[in-house]
Amino acid sequence: MAGREAIIIDWGTTNFRAYRFDSAGEPVAEHRAAAGILSVADGAFEAVLDRQIGAWITSDSELLFSGMITSRNGWVETPYAETPASLEALAAASVHRRHASGATMRFLPGVAMRHPVPDVMRGEEIQVFGACVPEEESIVVLPGTHSKWVRHHTGRIEAFHTFMTGEIYAALKGHTILGRLLPEGATGAPGAFAEGVRHMRSHAGAGLLHAAFSARSRVLFDELAPADIGEYLSGIVIGAEMAGGLALGWNPASLRLVGEPPLTARYAEAARIFGLASQIAPADTTIRGFRRLAALKEPDA
Amino acid sequence: MAGREAIIIDWGTTNFRAYRFDSAGEPVAEHRAAAGILSVADGAFEAVLDRQIGAWITSDSELLFSGMITSRNGWVETPYAETPASLEALAAASVHRRHASGATMRFLPGVAMRHPVPDVMRGEEIQVFGACVPEEESIVVLPGTHSKWVRHHTGRIEAFHTFMTGEIYAALKGHTILGRLLPEGATGAPGAFAEGVRHMRSHAGAGLLHAAFSARSRVLFDELAPADIGEYLSGIVIGAEMAGGLALGWNPASLRLVGEPPLTARYAEAARIFGLASQIAPADTTIRGFRRLAALKEPDA
Numbered sequence: 001m002a003g004r005e006a007i008i009i010d011w012g013t014t015n016f017r018a019y020r021f022d023s024a025g026e027p028v029a030e031h032r033a034a035a036g037i038l039s040v041a042d043g044a045f046e047a048v049l050d051r052q053i054g055a056w057i058t059s060d061s062e063l064l065f066s067g068m069i070t071s072r073n074g075w076v077e078t079p080y081a082e083t084p085a086s087l088e089a090l091a092a093a094s095v096h097r098r099h100a101s102g103a104t105m106r107f108l109p110g111v112a113m114r115h116p117v118p119d120v121m122r123g124e125e126i127q128v129f130g131a132c133v134p135e136e137e138s139i140v141v142l143p144g145t146h147s148k149w150v151r152h153h154t155g156r157i158e159a160f161h162t163f164m165t166g167e168i169y170a171a172l173k174g175h176t177i178l179g180r181l182l183p184e185g186a187t188g189a190p191g192a193f194a195e196g197v198r199h200m201r202s203h204a205g206a207g208l209l210h211a212a213f214s215a216r217s218r219v220l221f222d223e224l225a226p227a228d229i230g231e232y233l234s235g236i237v238i239g240a241e242m243a244g245g246l247a248l249g250w251n252p253a254s255l256r257l258v259g260e261p262p263l264t265a266r267y268a269e270a271a272r273i274f275g276l277a278s279q280i281a282p283a284d285t286t287i288r289g290f291r292r293l294a295a296l297k298e299p300d301a
Numbered sequence: 302m303a304g305r306e307a308i309i310i311d312w313g314t315t316n317f318r319a320y321r322f323d324s325a326g327e328p329v330a331e332h333r334a335a336a337g338i339l340s341v342a343d344g345a346f347e348a349v350l351d352r353q354i355g356a357w358i359t360s361d362s363e364l365l366f367s368g369m370i371t372s373r374n375g376w377v378e379t380p381y382a383e384t385p386a387s388l389e390a391l392a393a394a395s396v397h398r399r400h401a402s403g404a405t406m407r408f409l410p411g412v413a414m415r416h417p418v419p420d421v422m423r424g425e426e427i428q429v430f431g432a433c434v435p436e437e438e439s440i441v442v443l444p445g446t447h448s449k450w451v452r453h454h455t456g457r458i459e460a461f462h463t464f465m466t467g468e469i470y471a472a473l474k475g476h477t478i479l480g481r482l483l484p485e486g487a488t489g490a491p492g493a494f495a496e497g498v499r500h501m502r503s504h505a506g507a508g509l510l511h512a513a514f515s516a517r518s519r520v521l522f523d524e525l526a527p528a529d530i531g532e533y534l535s536g537i538v539i540g541a542e543m544a545g546g547l548a549l550g551w552n553p554a555s556l557r558l559v560g561e562p563p564l565t566a567r568y569a570e571a572a573r574i575f576g577l578a579s580q581i582a583p584a585d586t587t588i589r590g591f592r593r594l595a596a597l598k599e600p601d602a
Binding site: 120163167172177205214244 | 413448472473476477504507513518544545548
């Protein structure tokens with residue numbers, strides 16, 4: 001990023017995050033807003049960008065975009081780089097546009113896997129490259145609405161699988177009998193999460209459809225307090241993801257967890273219950289990924 | 302049921318079903334209404350009963366109730382008979398009340414299993430006894446909002462497990478991105494259901510959280526039409542139940558399916574894809590169960 005002022009923009013479905021670097025490539029500012037692409041009316045992405053970080057942009061800036069902003073519902077749809085996908089492949093498949101100020105804008109591609117199961121991601125790939133040492137084989141888990149399990153090896157994303165953990169948790173809590181049993185405003189005892197994970201580990205074969213019902217039957221038998229249903233169910237669902245991720249056959253020695261602290265701590269605890277080590281990636285993982293990408297592109301900058 | 306006019310009432314959360322028998326024990330009338338216990342205001346169960354089938358009730362009638370009407374949210378809460386539970390145990394644990402007309406009312410208990418996983422049912426137990434030959438070992442599957450897998454042996458319900466299949470299917474379709482991709486009013490090609498079941502069978506280890514996302518990724522790659530998402534997802538979810546039911550370790554040679562025809566046909570197809578034979582129980586299975594129960598009680602009638 002040396003020579004030009006870079007701005008990296010991680011623009012997802014619900015959040016907008018931007019990071020500004022000086023011409024020496026040092027981070028100098030960060031901006032976050034609840035201005036995800038779903039909140040942008042009539043395709044007015046450039047206006048929203050200017051409102052959020054217009055003060056940072058000059059004709060000499062270089063803007064790098066990743067996340068759902070590059071999807072069909074975003075600003076500029078980019079293709080997918082197919083697995084195995086290197087950072088070089090991402091750079092090569094990015095789509096260029098010019099900002100009204102004259103600044104350069106690069107929209108990164110997503111990553112697609114076709115076999116054995118088709119899968120896609122947009123945005124997480126930069127975090128994976130930020131979290132991994134190029135030479136090492138790593139299993140990266142990115143918890144969220146649509147959690148990703150990613151296998152990184154020799155500088156490439158070799159395979160990945162999505163688990164709808166966050167979204168299905170919300171649907172179970174908000175739209176089934178399980179949520180209706182939970183008293184409004186209840187926070188739940190911390191141990192209930194681990195109890196849910198342990199239940200899922202012990203009964204993984206019967207699967208989530210069966211384990212979820214234990215949140216009801218255990219309340220009926222006074223084995224679980226209604227106030228603890230939310231925590232217990234979080235343990236069931238994250239436990240189901242752990243069981244599913246381990247069934248992929250990647251045999252990880254350790255999981256590298258990338259995400260926001262309260263959620264990654266839950267995943268670390270669930271991994272421990274499943275007998276697995278984990279490390280939580282540093283908070284600047286996204287920035288590290290972008291910097292590795294920018295470092296690549298210097299020769300033709 | 303000989304000697305008195307029996308009326309059996311299967312009163313669940315959303316439906317009310319009643320069957321009338323003459324004094325010789327022959328069925329003479331049937332009544333169904335969308336008058337489940339959730340629709341009954343202020344505990345006015347007797348008024349609703351009278352409105353639905355009051356014309357059948359005389360001081361000499363014997364009314365037998367099962368289903369959620371016997372739960373805490375119903376009319377008369379009955380205890381649970383614990384597994385292994387025989388028909389005799391159900392009869393012994395029933396709770397008696399008198400109708401305003403003078404008719405006898407008997408509320409049947411539900412069945413509970415405490416180990417290895419606590420589980421409960423109310424209403425399905427009568428169908429199980431209606432579907433099974435006492436001497437035989439059978440695995441009975443009762444599809445629905447909360448599907449049950451039940452092991453019946455030597456006249457007793459030995460174990461059972463609930464799968465939240467119907468409810469989680471509705472939550473996925475109604476409250477996740479998967480349903481939002483489905484065009485309104487789309488019916489879907491019949492083959493999409495089988496495709497979903499096959500996908501789940503091939504990727505059972507990774508579980509439902511992962512398989513559900515294939516409804517999205519396959520649409521992105523034009524492997525699945527948006528109109529087929531509902532059918533495909535039905536296959537994924539019922540396939541997840543099959544995989545989970547088979548993981549219980551009961552090794553069934555065949556499944557006995559009890560329920561409404563469109564749903565039991567889906568389960569029969571899913572069982573076939575999982576390499577399992579099945580038989581659909583006759584439509585009068587509930588009546589058969591109640592008649593076996595009534596036959597038991599004749600000595601003290």
